[in-house]
Amino acid sequence: MARSYDLTDEKQTKEYLRDVEIEYQFQCLDQKEADGCHRLAEFRENVKKNITAAAPLYKENCDSNKYPKSCYKYGQCLITGKGIPDNKPDLISALQYYEKACDYGLGSGCFNAAQLRLSGTGDNQSNSEKAMSLLDKACELNDGEACFKLSTFYLMGQRVEKDLSKAFQLAKKGCELGSVYSCSNLGLMYRHGNGTEKNAKLANEAKQRAMKLYEETRKKQPTVKVNE
Structure with missing residues (x-):
C-alpha cells in the first residue's frame, strides 16, 4: 500500500x-x-x-x-x-x-x-x-503561437507571399489551440472579411475567446511541475 x-x-x-x-x-x-x-x-x-x-x-x-x-x-x-x-x-x-x-x-x-x-x-x-x-x-x-506567427507573416506578406486565406486558416487553428493573439486576429478577419466571408457573430465569438484566454493567462499563478 x-x-x-x-x-x-x-x-x-x-x-x-x-x-x-x-x-x-x-x-x-x-x-x-x-x-x-x-x-x-x-x-x-x-x-x-x-x-x-x-x-x-x-x-x-x-x-x-x-x-x-x-x-x-x-x-x-x-x-x-x-x-x-x-x-x-x-x-x-x-x-x-x-x-x-x-x-x-x-x-x-x-x-x-x-x-x-x-x-x-x-x-x-x-x-x-x-x-x-x-x-x-x-x-x-499544435503550437498555437507558431500558428499565430505564421498567420501574421501570410497576412502581411512578410517572408512569404501574401495569402489571406492561409492567414485565416492559421489564425483559426491558433485560436483553437489557445493563442490569445490568434483569436484576436481571427476576430478582425471575420469582421473585415479578410481571407473569409464577413461574419459578425463569429467575429464576436473570437473576440470573446481572446478576452477569456487573456484573463485565464493573467490569473494563472506560477506552479512547480516535476512530472511533465
Whole structure:
C-alpha cells in the first residue's frame, strides 16, 4: 500500500520529497527510463533549485534517449547560460538542441528554433527559409503561437507571399489551440472579411475567446511541475 503524507506537516513534506527523488532516481538510473530521467532533472531544477545538477541530465537524456522535452530544457539552459560551464549563453548550441526537440516531435522546440533563426542565429543564408519550415512544423505539431506567427507573416506578406486565406486558416487553428493573439486576429478577419466571408457573430465569438484566454493567462499563478 502506498504511503500517505500530510503535506501540511513540514517533516512529512520533506519525507515525501525525499521519496519522490528516490523514485525518480530508480526510474532513471536503474530502470533507464527516459521519462524518469526527465522527471529527475526537473526535480533537481525546480524543487532542489540545482540547475547545475539538472542541466547535464537534460543533455544526457536528449543525446542518449532522444527525449524531446529534455532536448528543449537543455536548449533553455544553453540560451540562458544556467547550468552551463562558465554560465555563458551559447545560442548556436541552443539552436541545435531546440532543433533536436523539434526533430523528435516537440512543437515548442520547433518554435524556439524558428525564433532563433529569425533573430539571425545559425546559417544566415538559409535562416529565413529554415525558420518558416520550422514554424510550419511547429504549427502542425499544435503550437498555437507558431500558428499565430505564421498567420501574421501570410497576412502581411512578410517572408512569404501574401495569402489571406492561409492567414485565416492559421489564425483559426491558433485560436483553437489557445493563442490569445490568434483569436484576436481571427476576430478582425471575420469582421473585415479578410481571407473569409464577413461574419459578425463569429467575429464576436473570437473576440470573446481572446478576452477569456487573456484573463485565464493573467490569473494563472506560477506552479512547480516535476512530472511533465
